[in-house]
């Protein structure tokens with residue numbers, strides 16, 4: 084029996100914390116399309132009410148134990164997907180308190196509520212930022228973890244907490260270490276809409292829509308074929324399908340562990356900008372600047388574990404189709 088069949092028969096529900104955000108909303112959409120009941124808990128600090136579609140939205144902070152108790156009491160929750168975190172690397176350096184408080188402290192509140200209500204399955208949003216500066220490429224899950232900023236450290240700390248909670252309390256989890264999330268839903272109704280945009284593709288596209296005058300490229304003297312940094316861009320719908328696969332794996336008794344989510348292919352900053360120009364038929368104005376501290380030259384995932392454990396592989400395999408979906412969203416977005 085498929086996971087979704089089991090869910091609908093048992094009338095169980097998935098709680099999606101941070102489900103009104105970028106990756107969360109695409110995952111909520113994917114779950115709803117599988118016929119799964121979803122309750123989103125989001126404080127809308129970054130997310131958007133419009134994104135959750137037919138799912139129930141509870142506007143609450145995951146640090147609010149009483150609000151969580153009410154949700155767990157009202158619904159038969161059998162698993163939690165936890166996206167809720169702050170995710171601006173630069174801000175985490177200037178204001179680490181905000182990051183440790185929300186990304187680690189509030190996660191403890193959520194985990195405590197899960198344990199109180201005997202919910203023992205969790206899919207957690209971790210990050211390739213837990214690896215820090217890579218010592219080998221592609222990066223597999225056994226690569227050393229030395230995060231180089233507070234944001235990456237918060238994700239690393241939660242991974243350690245989950246391992247301890249698994250041993251002590253039987254909390255089963257899959258922590259998904261995303262590489263660079265990109266793109267938008269192909270129907271153009273949801274996509275990337277961050278309060279402060281720091282990601283390359285939306286920044287480049289915003290120069291084309293006229294929202295920004297230019298894009299700054301940090302460093303052209305890296306040891307890469309064209310001198311700019313290389314990243315592994317994974318389509319947000321592929322991330323969403325991986326979360327559904329992780330829930331199925333947990334329901335089938337998968338081992339608690341951390342799993343990379345990337346395509347296994349890298350694209351350089353210059354390549355991404357050039358492809359944006361091709362897709363949109365317009366020039367992207369670029370200002371070249373010095374390297375930024377803490378930017379590794381190359382971050383590319385080894386994704387074999389995701390393929391074997393989750394029985395998942397990315398469907399969006401070219402940077403061009405990923406950018407085309409982001410451009411479709413960028414032109415029609417209304418939030």
Ligand SMILES: NC(=O)c1ccc[n+]([C@@H]2O[C@H](COP(=O)([O-])OP(=O)(O)OC[C@H]3O[C@@H](n4cnc5c(N)ncnc54)[C@H](O)[C@@H]3O)[C@@H](O)[C@H]2O)c1
Nearest residue numbers: 101103104105106125126128129130144145167168208264
């Ligand atoms: N976007 C990426 O490339 C990327 C890469 C690696 C990891 N991640 C992680 O994936 C997750 C989702 O990222 P995103 O890009 O969708 O970010 P996002 O900001 O769009 O989504 C996060 C959501 O969580 C909500 N939230 C934050 N704190 C909350 C709290 N205390 N209580 C309730 N809701 C809260 C926000 O309102 C927002 O809707 C984050 O944990 C992020 O660290 C993202």
